Amino acid sequence: TILTVLLIMELYGLSSSFIKRHYFVNKRMTWNSASKYCKTHFYDLSTFTTEKEEQQFLEDAAHQPADAWVGLYNQSGVWKWSGGENATRITWDTANKQPEDDNCAFLHKGYKKLHDIDCNSQYSFFCMNISEFVLVRQNETWEGALQYCRKQYNDMASLSSLNMMDSGLEKSTQAETEYVWTGLRYLAGDWFWVDGDDLDYKDWYQNEQPQCPAKNFHCGALDKKTRDWIHKGCEEKHNFLCSAQAVPPAVPQTTVHGTPPVPPTNPTNPV
Structure with missing residues (x-):
């Protein structure tokens, strides 16, 4: 199958x-x-x-x-x-x-x-x-932020929909830098999210996606002032957004003959 x-x-x-x-x-x-x-x-x-x-x-x-x-x-x-x-x-x-x-x-x-x-x-x-964005208030290059997110959480934040963009903007209000790194990257002629999300939703500044950004300006960030995406030099150091996955609850016991499932004794809740 x-x-x-x-x-x-x-x-x-x-x-x-x-x-x-x-x-x-x-x-x-x-x-x-x-x-x-x-x-x-x-x-x-x-x-x-x-x-x-x-x-x-x-x-x-x-x-x-x-x-x-x-x-x-x-x-x-x-x-x-x-x-x-x-x-x-x-x-x-x-x-x-x-x-x-x-x-x-x-x-x-x-x-x-x-x-x-x-x-x-x-x-x-x-x-x-179920996931949550985490704002990390320490200054890192884009690559440093990527390594931190993948080590401490799951990945860099993907703002691949309006809902996720809204959540990212909400978290970014507490950032100590004007720009906040996201998981947006330019390689081999294309922009993409490093976690594999599709790039269907876009929110570039003035709706202008950089088609051929200048060398080293291949990393995407949130601009706190314009509340849009912006491409920045990858060696710049900014605060950044990570994505943290909620921990699944315990697996319930097997059911028999169509009886209702037996819930876990101590389910793990995300909040």
């Missing part, structure tokens, strides 16, 4: 400084197996615990290719998110008599609403990662 993982969305979650990034995984598993897979390769099954998150998730999942599990399960008559918190609002497909009397939830491809079903059914699923 070919595994296809497709990044479909990102949105703020947990607090304004955290970013959830959701992925559709085109591999059929039971709910519990999907949960283990997400906690091994990502953070957890996808959750959307506020109205804003739910609306954004449902909009951005509009082109999902198949029915897919989400991180929602029933324990002793109470619906909970995979992190263990009670689900206070759920967009069930009430027009189709949902929920019924099962213990795990999936997003229906056609109706774009949640259905419940036996947890031992096999579906594709949504996983999520």
Whole structure:
């Protein structure tokens, strides 16, 4: 079976400084197996615990290719998110008599609403990662900042969407330098994010992407005054933004015969 993982969305979650990034995984598993897979390769099954998150998730999942599990399960008559918190609002497909009397939830491809079903059914699923930008208030060259971020956190910050740009700007307000290094780099005729994110979203100063920047001006930073990207000399020393990944919760025990998943005894929460 070919595994296809497709990044479909990102949105703020947990607090304004955290970013959830959701992925559709085109591999059929039971709910519990999907949960283990997400906690091994990502953070957890996808959750959307506020109205804003739910609306954004449902909009951005509009082109999902198949029915897919989400991180929602029933324990002793109470619906909970995979992190263990009670689900206070759920967009069930009430027009189709949902929920019924099962213990795990999936997003229906056609109706774009949640259905419940036996947890031992096999579906594709949504996983999520949760990350946070960290401002490092010490002056480094771009290369020095890259090495620091990869040693102390995960990588340099990628501002590859409006949400991530907003988060980066928020963090950068506390910087002690006018410019703040990001993970934006120019090599072999192209600008790119060092963590591999696509460069679809752009926010260059005056919307002018440097096509052939002068020698050594091959590193991208945030300009605190203009609130845009700017290319700077890579040997200049500035504060910088790193990306830190939240630690996944413990993997739950295996379920049997469609019973609800057993939550971890001491889940590790990012906040």
